[in-house]
Amino acid sequence: MALVEVDGDKPPRLVAQALHSQISMHQAYGGVVPELASRDHVRRVLPLTREVLSQAGLALHDVDLVAYTQGPGLAGALLVGAGVAVSLAAALDVPALPVHHLEGHLLSPFLSADPPEFPFVALLVSGGHTQLMRVDDVGSYEILGETIDDAAGEAFDKSAKLLGLPYPGGPHLARMAEFGNPEAYALPRPLLHSGKPDFSFAGLKTAVLTQVKKIGDSPCDQTKADLAASTQAAIVEVLVKKSLLALKETKLKRLVVAGGVGANAKLREQLNAACAKRGVRVHYPELSLCTDNGAMIAMAAALRVQRGMANPRQDGGFEVRPRWDLSAA
Numbered sequence: 001m002a003l004v005e006v007d008g009d010k011p012p013r014l015v016a017q018a019l020h021s022q023i024s025m026h027q028a029y030g031g032v033v034p035e036l037a038s039r040d041h042v043r044r045v046l047p048l049t050r051e052v053l054s055q056a057g058l059a060l061h062d063v064d065l066v067a068y069t070q071g072p073g074l075a076g077a078l079l080v081g082a083g084v085a086v087s088l089a090a091a092l093d094v095p096a097l098p099v100h101h102l103e104g105h106l107l108s109p110f111l112s113a114d115p116p117e118f119p120f121v122a123l124l125v126s127g128g129h130t131q132l133m134r135v136d137d138v139g140s141y142e143i144l145g146e147t148i149d150d151a152a153g154e155a156f157d158k159s160a161k162l163l164g165l166p167y168p169g170g171p172h173l174a175r176m177a178e179f180g181n182p183e184a185y186a187l188p189r190p191l192l193h194s195g196k197p198d199f200s201f202a203g204l205k206t207a208v209l210t211q212v213k214k215i216g217d218s219p220c221d222q223t224k225a226d227l228a229a230s231t232q233a234a235i236v237e238v239l240v241k242k243s244l245l246a247l248k249e250t251k252l253k254r255l256v257v258a259g260g261v262g263a264n265a266k267l268r269e270q271l272n273a274a275c276a277k278r279g280v281r282v283h284y285p286e287l288s289l290c291t292d293n294g295a296m297i298a299m300a301a302a303l304r305v306q307r308g309m310a311n312p313r314q315d316g317g318f319e320v321r322p323r324w325d326l327s328a329a
Contacts, residue, residue: 095314113286159204189204
């Protein structure tokens, strides 16, 4: 939940935000349980709204527009958010604006202290999506490449689960990898030399499974750390090489990295080094804004409003789109 202020042509300003994490609730199940997630949304959304308004020193009647995530995502959670947002907008007699979840991630670096400038290449890398895009402006997105199977975040999380690490696996695998040898296991880098900015991580996940079976049921901590480091090295190398390929093809000198995997320290380190050699500026969202959050949705809405591109509704109707191509947003 977040409040963003739009003041003429000035960059939109984040006024307040609040976030509730469901990680502890889902840890017992090793992953997200959609029904539990939706029910928890029902309990949390109004208290978070009050918290954000309290932080900002504002009241509900100070809100001029209510933005919400229309998709893609879990249908139940989307319905909760959309239902509350549209009801609130109707009660306040203000418009409600649906926002694409991935556009929120894509524009989240505009919330940072070092916001990018258009145009740029964007690496959108999360648990459910891995895409490279050319971004010429808000709403102007061209997909250059995407995963043909698993996303990078899935490769992190599923590999972590194979190593017996708790949910969410990606950050745990990254921490374990700090103590391992990234060259201990020769894991595949699918499509690395294809010459196209597309991704594939399913084969890597299978290779990790094969190694886990080979090392047996009770591997020592160092063995697990070595496999974690080798897994991370394979994922990061693919992401870096494909990003460089997209930059070369577009001849752009600016890269934006967004999504949960964008918080990975090794990915940032290698991207920064590779781009510095090529005179490319790299932009990231703040670490606290890499995962799903209300601030990125509010910022995406603010940027569309500022450019006169918003298409809000004020008729009380809404729909959710669990599957929604960003190019159609």
